[in-house]
Amino acid sequence: MSLLGGIRPPITVLSVLLLALAGFTALSLGSVREDKLPAAVLTSQQHFAEDGAIALRASLDESVTDLDRVAALFSAGKPVAPDAVLDRIGSVYQKWRGTAVVEIASGRLLAARGENLPLTAVDRTKLAGEGGLAPRMVKLANGETRLLTLSLLSWKDQPQQLLVASSSLRFPGISLGNFRSIAVVGPDGDVLSNDGIPEPEMVLTDLQRDDVKRDTKQLKSFAKTAAKRARANPLTAKEPGSGGFLGVSGSLMGGEFGGDRAAAGYARLAGPEAGVGTEATSLQLTVVAMVNVAQSAGRTSDAFAGLVLAGALLLVGALVIAVLIGTVQRPLITLFLDSRRLTRGDLARPVTVPRGGEAARIGTALERLRHQLLEGTDEADGADGDTAGSGSGRRGGPLRRTGARTLVAVCAVLLLAWCVPLGLLVNRAGDDVVVPQQLVSDQxxxxxxxxxxxxxxxxxxxxxxxxxxxxxxxxxxxxxxxxxxxxxxxxxxxxxxxxxxxxxxxxxxxxxxxxxxxxxxxxxxxxxxxxxxxxxxxxxxxxxxxxxxxxxxxxxxxxxxxxxxxxxxxLGEIRVVDxxxxxxxxxxxxxxxxxxxxxxxxxxxxxxxxxxxxxxxxxxxxxxxxxxxxxxxxxxxxxxxxxxxxxWTVVSWQSVKGLAIHEYSLQNRTVLAGLLGLAVGAASLGWLWIVVIGPLRELARRAESLADGDRRTVLYPRNHDEVGAVTRSLEIIRQQLQQRQQQRKQAGAGGKPSSAPAGRN
Known part of the structure; x- marks a missing residue:
């Protein structure tokens, strides 16, 4: 028999798949838990950190580009006095905390504006080398970090000058809301700057001072962990094809205090295109956004409900398998054995005729053919033999009413009775869905x-x-x-x-x-x-x-x-409107x-x-x-x-259905179980229809035609399975009947009958 053909493989696969689906239903629906801090909130903090990383990278790269362009434009014209250069830069850009012009050869400061710059951190002897003008971070005496951006001013017959601008590692225009802080973290995990946590001396009460110390400690802990995780390769840090932020990002969950739990998102600075680095990304900075979120009471889905649904599927599956085995598999195997027996010449026992459907039609035809082989008569004699039998030679009528198509349709209806409610009725999220307020604030x-x-x-x-x-x-x-x-x-x-x-x-x-x-x-x-x-x-x-x-x-x-x-x-759909x-x-x-x-x-x-x-x-x-x-x-x-x-106004909106919220997670898993049930039923019953039911209906028609006297139509088996074996047996019987018919014609014409034996299987 064919490995993929026959009646047994589809039914066996259907049994295994239904059993696996029942296990998946029981385990999946019974394990949907809502943590005290929903996954949607953690994902939102990750996106918040990604926004900060994008804004910081764009701001730093813009500063480098602007300074280089200004220096190039000045260098393309006539020589300009250092003070005039800085005055003109200051009248156009207000982004730098301090600017200066230094003569490279002597190191003499030619002009300065704004805060004093740590010019000693710049090695003038290495400016001509590769990366000599790359931006660099320096730490001031008061502990603050500054980013120095460098560019060259050069004119013909003039000493080369170094244009230096300093900026703080602050986030441009990040809206923090309430109770959130955001920090820039260096490659070693040190917090280089932070917004949102006030200085301890600015806090008026002891309780507020304790809160600041606790938040600062938690932020430093997040910074160390984020810097370590951010070193991963972006290609391995997320699932292939996930898209979104091009760099390494993620979320962290911290300690609990007073019913609130600290949650953080982190994102490493990444270029605007995959695999393309910029001046800002070479600094290996990471952004960490932290917020204290009010915890909700953790809930777990009803495990008993999952067991009930799994048990119902087992009952439905057992009934479907029983129907297929009792009405299709066993009758077909019986026909296969009886047809082989007839081809071997064992004509003494009657053919076991199934109760209904195509199998009954084929069995009735085999019984009629047995009488024709046994009595050596043509159709008229065969009809008499049928009448003399047990009445199994009746044609038409009731035997056709419960065919294989009806049985497959009944099995499909039974499976749909379990699948459709799961997709449309069970565990549906209604108006009582709990949406964390933090998600609304983050939007x-x-x-x-x-x-x-x-x-x-x-x-x-x-x-x-x-x-x-x-x-x-x-x-x-x-x-x-x-x-x-x-x-x-x-x-x-x-x-x-x-x-x-x-x-x-x-x-x-x-x-x-x-x-x-x-x-x-x-x-x-x-x-x-x-x-x-x-x-x-x-x-x-x-x-x-x-x-x-x-x-x-x-x-x-x-x-x-x-x-x-x-x-x-x-953020979902975003529009800019006037x-x-x-x-x-x-x-x-x-x-x-x-x-x-x-x-x-x-x-x-x-x-x-x-x-x-x-x-x-x-x-x-x-x-x-x-x-x-x-x-x-x-x-x-x-x-x-x-x-x-x-x-202008920027407006954004998104459906809550796409967020990792308990009610929707439970609904999605329930719908998934229903869809898997539909897929299992369609695949298995479709396989059964193509391999068995279709050929079986065609075989029933040809078997009745052969029993009615059609000796000319050759029967070819489609597949090497039970239906194909019965078809081959009917072809052998056709050849035997055709040979006997020729012998009778020769005998009636006075010729000598052939003594050649009938065909064997």
């Missing part, structure tokens, strides 16, 4: 952080335009202006077009794509605005060139650049300037933008409707810079 804070990241990106872009405009000055040479624009466009991917526009609207120099936001007049007065005259929004930045009345440098931002900033795992609630940018497909299409989101955006006695504040809410709970948050643009007048 708000992360949305606010993303809002600040977009605002700062626009401000940085406008600052670049101001820098280019200040370097152009009164120079009207179009070649020089084009050189500055080309260099800026190559160093910053945020622009799709850069050009110089005079007061009459004429383009004096251009780099990149063609201008799309020219309205036939001079430059706009707004530093940043949106041009909505085309098919897609065009964000336009304008910086007037000093000393050239009405002439300005104009930059058009790529919308794809804004869309790329919105790709944050764990004051009319029209979509400007998105992290998924959208049409430019279309509406949000949800009254609840419109109301949330409107509420967060209200300015009643205070500045607009981010807001978040949990919508409960029909079991589909949605967490939504909105954060309006707040803060200084050129983008403060944009009046």
């Amino acid at each position: 708000r804070e992360r949305t606010d952080t993303l809002n600040d990241r977009i605002r700062r990106a626009l401000n940085e872009g406008h600052a670049d335009l101001l820098s280019v405009a200040s370097l152009m000055g009164e120079d009207t040479d179009s070649a020089h202006m084009r050189t500055l624009l080309d260099r800026t466009l190559q160093e910053h991917l945020r622009y799709q077009s850069l050009y110089v526009l005079d007061r009459s609207g004429k383009v004096l120099a251009q780099a990149g794509g063609g201008p799309q936001a020219i309205e036939g007049k001079g430059p706009r007065e707004e530093p940043i605005t949106v041009h909505s005259g085309g098919k897609e929004p065009v964000v336009v930045g304008t910086a007037e060139i000093p000393g050239r009345d009405g002439t300005a440098v104009v930059g058009e931002f790529r919308i794809d650049f804004l869309n790329s900033l919105l790709r944050r795992p764990g 004051s009319k609630h029209r979509i400007i940018a998105s992290n998924s497909g959208y049409r430019a300037f279309q509406k949000l299409g949800d009254d609840r989101l419109d109301a949330l955006v409107e509420g967060s933008s209200l300015k009643v006695g205070m500045s607009p504040r981010p807001g978040s809410v949990l919508y409960r409707s029909g079991g589909d709970h949605v967490i939504a948050a909105a954060a309006p643009f707040v803060g200084g810079g050129a983008a403060k007048e944009m009046d």
Whole structure:
């Protein structure tokens, strides 16, 4: 018999799979536990740390790029006095705590602004080597850490100068909310800076001082563990194809105090593309975000319910297997044995005819064929023999009513009776789902952080335009202006077009794509605005060139650049909308300037933008409707810079169903058990239908045709199994009957009958 064919393998596999599914149901549904700190909260802290790592990496790399570009632009022109260099940098950028210009040959300090820089930490003899100008971290006498960014100023026939800028390792625009702290951790696990934990001397009460000491100790413990885990290879630290953050990230759970438990997420600085390092990633820094979360009473799913469902499946499975064995397997094996007996010439015993279905039809045909072989008559004689028998030669009628198709359908209905309720009725999460408040707060804070990241990106872009405009000055040479624009466009991917526009609207120099936001007049007065005259929004930045009345440098931002900033795992759908609630940018497909299409989101955006006695504040809410709970948050643009007048709002929302919450985890596992049951039933019964039931129905038709006198149609077996064996036996019987028919014709014609023996199996 064929290994995969026959009646036994499908039924055996179905039995094993149903038994395994019953075990999975009992163990899976009985082990869904809700910890006192849900997994969704820990995952949210991991995403929070990833946001911090992205913001810090972008800020550090932006500082390095800006300083290098400014130094290159100064070096491309005429020599400038050190004080003038620092003054011009300070008028454009306010990101550095201190700047200085040092003569490399002598080490003499030529000019300085801001805080005193630890210039002794810079080895001037190694600046020319590989990595000599790489940013470096130094620790000040007061214990604070500074990042020194270096670049060269060089002019012909002038001594080389070193431009140095220092910045603190603070997070730009991270919204911490309440009871959260975030820290930058060095490669050895030391906390280099932290936000959110006040200094002990600022705390007024002993109780608050104890809380600060405990949080500081817990943060240091998290920092050591995170730095150790962050050394792993990003390719092995997460599951293949998981996507999301490109670096190493994870979550940690700390100690418990007063009903609260410390939870933390960590993320190591990673480049914007997989396998691509930057100046910031070479520092091997890790971000740790910690928050104290109120614990909930731990719950466990009812193990008895899982056992009941598993027991019900065992009963259903036993009934299905019994039906298949009793009505399909045993009758088919009996037919196989009887058909072999007839081909060997054992015609004394009647054929055992099953009770119904195709097996009964085949058995009846075999019994009729036995009489035909036994009596040596044709169809008329065979009919008499049938009548003389036990009545097993009856045709048609009741034998066809309960065929194999009906039996398979009954088995499928029995399995569906167990699977469908699991997918639609059992353990359904309703309106009473407990959603941790921390998730709602995290949605708000992360949305606010993303809002600040977009605002700062626009401000940085406008600052670049101001820098280019200040370097152009009164120079009207179009070649020089084009050189500055080309260099800026190559160093910053945020622009799709850069050009110089005079007061009459004429383009004096251009780099990149063609201008799309020219309205036939001079430059706009707004530093940043949106041009909505085309098919897609065009964000336009304008910086007037000093000393050239009405002439300005104009930059058009790529919308794809804004869309790329919105790709944050764990925030769901994200949109940037204007004051009319029209979509400007998105992290998924959208049409430019279309509406949000949800009254609840419109109301949330409107509420967060209200300015009643205070500045607009981010807001978040949990919508409960029909079991589909949605967490939504909105954060309006707040803060200084050129983008403060944009009046944009970042809104995000996500369904709670995708979060690791107890009720949904139990529901998902229940649905999974039901789907597995459907897959097991469909695969096994489908296999049985293809291999056995279909060929069996065809065999019944041919067996009846043979018994009715069809001696010409050759019977070919499809498979080497029980049905195929019965088919081969019927073919041998056909040959025997055909030979006897020829012998009778020869005898009736007066010829001598052939003495050749009948065919054997």
